[in-house]
Amino acid sequence: MxxxxxxxxxxxxxxxxxxxxxxxxIRDIRERLSHIEDIKxxxxxxxxxxxxxxxxxxxxxxxxxxxxxxxxxxPVAKCDLTVEAMFExxxxxxxxxxxxxxxxxxxxxxxxxxxxxHLKSPEISKRVGGYINQTFKDELNVDVHxxxxxxxxxxxxxxxxxxxxxxxxxxMPYRTAGKGMLLLSGGIDSPxxxxxxxxxxxxxxxxxxxxxxFTSDRAQEKVLDLARKLTRYIGEIRVHSxxxxxxxxxxxxxxxxxxxxxxxxxxxxxxxxxxxFRRKYKCLITGENIAQVASQTMEGLTVTNSRVQLPxxxxxxxxxxxxxxxxxxxxxxxxxxxxPFEDCCTVFLPDRVVIKPQVKDIEASESLLEVxxxxxxxxxxxxxxxxxxxx
Numbered sequence: 001m002x003x004x005x006x007x008x009x010x011x012x013x014x015x016x017x018x019x020x021x022x023x024x025x026i027r028d029i030r031e032r033l034s035h036i037e038d039i040k041x042x043x044x045x046x047x048x049x050x051x052x053x054x055x056x057x058x059x060x061x062x063x064x065x066x067x068x069x070x071x072x073x074x075p076v077a078k079c080d081l082t083v084e085a086m087f088e089x090x091x092x093x094x095x096x097x098x099x100x101x102x103x104x105x106x107x108x109x110x111x112x113x114x115x116x117x118h119l120k121s122p123e124i125s126k127r128v129g130g131y132i133n134q135t136f137k138d139e140l141n142v143d144v145h146x147x148x149x150x151x152x153x154x155x156x157x158x159x160x161x162x163x164x165x166x167x168x169x170x171x172m173p174y175r176t177a178g179k180g181m182l183l184l185s186g187g188i189d190s191p192x193x194x195x196x197x198x199x200x201x202x203x204x205x206x207x208x209x210x211x212x213x214f215t216s217d218r219a220q221e222k223v224l225d226l227a228r229k230l231t232r233y234i235g236e237i238r239v240h241s242x243x244x245x246x247x248x249x250x251x252x253x254x255x256x257x258x259x260x261x262x263x264x265x266x267x268x269x270x271x272x273x274x275x276x277f278r279r280k281y282k283c284l285i286t287g288e289n290i291a292q293v294a295s296q297t298m299e300g301l302t303v304t305n306s307r308v309q310l311p312x313x314x315x316x317x318x319x320x321x322x323x324x325x326x327x328x329x330x331x332x333x334x335x336x337x338x339x340p341f342e343d344c345c346t347v348f349l350p351d352r353v354v355i356k357p358q359v360k361d362i363e364a365s366e367s368l369l370e371v372x373x374x375x376x377x378x379x380x381x382x383x384x385x386x387x388x389x390x391x
Contacts, residue, residue, distance in 0.1 A: 002051055002052060002053050002054070002117065003050065003051050003052075003072050003075070003076050003077075003078055003160070003204065004048055004049070004050045004052065004057075004060065004061065004064065004069055004073050004074065004075055004076065005030070005047055005048070005049055005073065005076050005154075005162065005170070006047065006049070006064060006073050007047065007051060007070070007071045007072045007073065007074075007168075008022075008025060008047040008069050008070055008071055008169060009071040010125045010170070010171075010172060011025065011069060011172070011173070011323055013044060013336050015083055015174070019073075020053060020171055020176070020325045021061035021069070021172065021176055021382055022043060022048075024069075024173040024175065024176045025048070025067075025069045025173040026041060026043065026172075027050065027173075028067055028069070028162060028173055028174055028175075028235075029041060029048070029050065029064070029067060030070070030237065031069060032063050032064075032235065033050070033052075033060065033063060033110075034109060035390070036052060036055050036060070038053055039051070039052060039055075041251070041385060043353055044157065045113045046154055047122070047154075047156075049076075049160075050064070051054050057064045057075060060164055061073060061075075062277065064168065065167065065168045065169070066167050066169060066232055066233055067167075067168065067169070067174075067197065068169055068170075068171040068172060068173060068174050068199050068201070068233065069168075069169075069170075069171060069172055069173035069174075070165050070168035070169065071167075071168050071170050072165050072166060072168050073165070073166050073168060074152070074162040074164055074165045074166070074365070075162060075164060076160040076161060076162040077092065077160070077161050077162070078159065079158065079159045079161065080158070080159065081114070081117055081155070081159060082125055083119070083124075083128075084099070085159065086127075086128050086153060086159055086161065087131045088125070089099065089127050089130075089159070090108075090131070090132055090153070090160050090161055093107075093137060093151065093162075094132055094135075094136060094140070094151070095163060095165060096148060098136070098139055101295065102139065102151050103128050103139045103140065104139075104140060104141035104147075104148035105142065105146075105147045105148045105149070106129075106140055106141075106142065106147050106149045106150070106151060107125075107130070107134065107142060107143060107144045107147040107150055107151070107228065107337040108124075108125045108126075108128045108129035108150075108153065108154050109150055109151070109153070109258065110122070110124035110128070110152075110153040110154075110155065110302045111152075111153070111154050111155065111157040112124065112157050113154065113156050114156050114157065114349045115240060115249060117155050119171050121155075124153055124155065125153070126325075128151065129142065129151075132151065135165065137242045137328045140156075140167065143294065146221065149163050149315050150163065151163055156324075159185060162359055163200055167332045169199060169200070170199070171199035171200060172199070172200055172201035173201060174198060174201060174203065174233075174234055174235075175201065177200055177201030177202045177203075177204040178201075178202055178203070178282045178283070179204075179279075179280070179281040179282055179283075179329060180197055180203070180204060180205075180206055180283045180284070180288075180313065181206070181207060181272050181273075181276040181279070181283070181284050181287045182194040182197070182204050182205065182206040182207070182274050182283045182284075182285040183206075183207055183209075183268060183269075183284065183285065183286045183287075184206040184208050184226065184227060185208070185209075185223065185260060185287070185343055186219060186223045186226065186240070186337065186339075186341060186343045187287065187337055187343070188287075188324060188325060188326065188328050188337040188338070189287030189288070189289060189292075189324055190286065190287035191226045191227075191229065191230060191287075191328065191331070191333040191337065192287065192315070192316060192324050192327045192328050192331070192333065193285055193286060193287040193315050193316050193376075194206065194230055195230060195233065195327070195331050195333075196232060196315040196327070197263065197313060197315055198230070198234050199233075199283050202283075203234075204230070204234060204237055204285075204286070205237065205238045205239070205240070205275075205276075205281060206237055206238070206239045206240065206278060207239075207240045207242060207268075207270075207272040207275055208220070208223045208224075208227075208239055208240070208241050208242065209242050209243075209244045209268055210223075210241065210242070210243060210244065211244055211245040211248060212243055212245065213242065213357045214245060215341075215343060218319075218340060218341050218346075219281060219341040219343055220241065221330065222341050223239075223338060224239060224331055224385060224387065225336050226336050226337065227239050227387050228389075229331065229332055229336065230331075230333075230385050231387055231388060231389035232331075232332075232333070232389055232391075235388065235389050236252075236386065236387065236389070237385065237386075237387050238243075238279075238384060238385070238386050238387075239384070239385045239386075240270055240275050240382050240383075241382060241383040241384070241385060242378050242379070242381075243378065243381065243382075244264065244267065244268070244378065244380045246374065246377065247264065247267050247374050247378060247380070248260070248348050249348075249368070250266060251264060251267075251348070251369065252284050252348045252367040252376060254365075254369055255365040255366075255368060255369070256354075256365060257348075257350040257354065258350050258352050258353050258354045259353075259354055259357070259361075259362065259365055260348050260349070260350050260351075261285065261349070261353045261354075261355070262295055262300055262303055262304070262354060262357050262362060263362065263365060263366065265295055265304050266304055266307040266362065266366070267371075267374070267375065267378075269284065269304050269305075269308045269312070270307050270308060270371075270375050270376055270377055271378050272284050272308075273309065273310050274375060274379050275379060275382070276310060277310075278379075283310055283311045283312070283313050284308065284310050284311070284312045284313070285312075285313050285314075285315070286312060286313075287314075288301065288314045288316070288317065288318055289314075289316045289317060289319060289324070290317050291322075292321070296299070297355055297356060298299050299355075299356040299357055299358070300355070300356075300357055302359065303357045303358070305360050306359050309335075311335070315350075322378050351358070
């Protein structure tokens with residue numbers, strides 16, 4: 001079978017904007033399959049069909065099932081618009097299934113989108129089901145309520161027949177919901193936050209903060225490894241690597257020690273916003289989770305929000321840690337995230353941190369620093385790394 005049917009879900013609800021989202025999904029599929037010669041992609045009545053010829057099905061299927069916007073895919077066999085061709089094609093599919101298992105129950109479900117075909121859906125199901133039941137009466141039995149296998153028949157400009165379905169990621173096509181700057185650390189949460197926003201169609205770039213040489217090269221490489229994991233779903237990501245050490249030294253010298261964490265966080269937000277402005281990105285994205293650590297109290301989040309103008313999206317704000325870990329394992333970032341390498345948040349970490357900071361108090365402490373100069377130098381001296389999935 002050289003054709004794969006691609007199904008999408010939420011896109012179909014977009015009304016007059018549906019074409020925009022369908023075209024975006026087509027663009028993503030073409031880009032992700034661009035290394036395959038003679039790939040053909042067509043759209044017909046709420047379905048997309050990918051003709052991959054003799055190219056490895058497993059590789060094509062893996063790419064498609066990791067493309068945002070796709071709900072499921074199936075390898076399909078095509079045949080002419082005749083009942084006899086349906087009999088023959090369905091028979092071949094059953095014979096292939098019998099090579100995998102000795103017997104099973106089945107039913108036939110037909111869908112006639114081509115109203116010019118002379119038989120309606122129930123009659124197609126009845127005829128093909130009767131033929132298969134008679135042909136394989138010793139191996140198969142009919143079960144219309146809970147079958148092991150469903151033989152699906154879609155009558156369109158041709159007939160498409162399939163028995164297997166592979167789940168996709170769902171969501172919205174990538175790059176259809178604006179651009180967001182992700183604050184990416186080496187922890188569990190921020191890669192998951194980036195993934196969830198990308199699944200809603202948000203295009204990602206990332207800012208990573210380190211304190212080299214107080215933090216190691218391997219700690220920074222860990223973050224880049226996490227970014228590489230995300231490229232499986234988004235193709236490419238630009239990572240802005242920013243050294244926070246000068247800022248942390250200034251805070252440590254001039255400000256109360258228990259404010260180190262919240263002041264560092266405000267600088268991170270301000271730097272990420274400055275880079276976002278330069279790159280024309282419209283929001284910041286963090287992996288923050290209410291009450292998970294001392295700086296993520298409601299007061300702490302209010303103080304960090306007050307430092308920036310852009311909206312801050314926190315898709316994990318109400319997640320349980322168990323739920324975050326579950327997603328991290330599903331997207332293959334968890335094992336990398338738990339590698340024991342230090343990050344910038346551990347540098348100058350005080351014994352006690354302020355849990356309920358007030359904006360006026362934190363702003364008073366910031367007034368002791370050369371804030372704009374520190375932000376300017378951090379942004380200017382950043383390193384930019386572009387990672388691609390096919391690299």
